[in-house]
Structure formats: C-alpha cells, structure tokens
Amino acid sequence: MILPKPPFEGSCLCGSVQVSVTAPALLTLACHCRDCQKLCASAYSLTTMFPSASFSYKGELVKGGLGSSGRTHYFCKSCLNFVFSQIGGADQRINLRTSVLNEAASFEPFVEVMTDEKVPWAKVPAVHSFPRYPETLENLQALMDEYSAR
Numbered sequence: 001m002i003l004p005k006p007p008f009e010g011s012c013l014c015g016s017v018q019v020s021v022t023a024p025a026l027l028t029l030a031c032h033c034r035d036c037q038k039l040c041a042s043a044y045s046l047t048t049m050f051p052s053a054s055f056s057y058k059g060e061l062v063k064g065g066l067g068s069s070g071r072t073h074y075f076c077k078s079c080l081n082f083v084f085s086q087i088g089g090a091d092q093r094i095n096l097r098t099s100v101l102n103e104a105a106s107f108e109p110f111v112e113v114m115t116d117e118k119v120p121w122a123k124v125p126a127v128h129s130f131p132r133y134p135e136t137l138e139n140l141q142a143l144m145d146e147y148s149a150r
C-alpha cells in the first residue's frame with residue numbers, strides 16, 4: 001500500500017463545504033458499530049484521522065448524530081453530508097469521513113473496529129481487526145506508528 005502524499009482536498013456532496021489537509025494521515029479505520037451503520041446509512045463508517053492543526057474547512061457546518069458526550073459530529077448545513085467528527089479528550093486529532101476526500105479510494109482502511117457488531121457480509125481489507133476498540137492509547141499509537149511507516 002502506497003500512502004497518498006498531502007496536501008489533500010475534498011468536499012461534501014453539494015460542494016458548499018470544502019476541506020483541506022496539509023499533513024499525512026495518522027490512521028485509516030472502518031468502524032462496524034451499529035451507531036456508525038445508522039449514522040453513515042451504510043454497513044460501516046470510514047474514517048481517516050489527521051492532526052487537527054493540519055485540517056481546515058470552508059463553508060457552514062451543523063452538528064448532528066447523537067450529540068453524545070465527548071463526540072461531536074459535523075455535517076454540511078446544506079446537503080447534510082457527514083464531514084468530520086471530533087472526539088473529546090483527543091482534540092489534537094480529527095476524524096475526517098474518508099468519503100469527502102477527493103482521493104478517498106487511496107485511504108484504504110488499515111484498522112477495523114467493532115467487528116462484534118459487523119454485518120456478516122461486510123468485507124474490509126484491514127490489516128488489524130478489533131472486536132471492539134484498541135484498549136489503550138498506547139495500542140492506538142502503535143497502530144498509527146505502523147500505519148505511517150508504510
């Protein structure tokens with residue numbers, strides 16, 4: 001797998017939100033949890049993590065999803081396309097929805113999580129699979145190190 005090189009550009013479905021990223025991706029994930037299935041109207045969600053400082057956007061966003069503690073999900077105000085999430089306590093990273101990136105196809109999921117809730121026919125070419133989530137921040141860091149070494 002050849003990792004794409006920054007900068008990266010992308011947009012929501014209607015184009016009124018434009019995103020840009022100046023740093024390489026930290027990690028790519030697929031999440032099979034039921035919440036992601038519903039939130040993304042799909043079998044699983046696709047996330048590409050970037051350093052927050054490397055990420056910027058233009059356009060108007062609204063918050064959506066469950067509004068649960070510590071997780072904020074941002075959507076285009078016009079087309080309501082899911083754009084990115086911010087996880088409380090992890091302000092240094094943003095979880096961009098891989099599908100908004102122009103080069104989405106290059107961000108193959110390296111890790112899949114929550115396979116406990118996976119639909120049986122969903123197949124993801126992930127290198128690492130977790131029944132739930134990586135247990136510790138050290139586990140997550142090790143995955144990011146392995147991903148960026150590729």
Ligand SMILES: [Zn+2]
Nearest residue numbers: 012014076079
């Ligand atoms: Zn839009």
Ligand SMILES: [Zn+2]
Nearest residue numbers: 031032033036
């Ligand atoms: Zn999920």
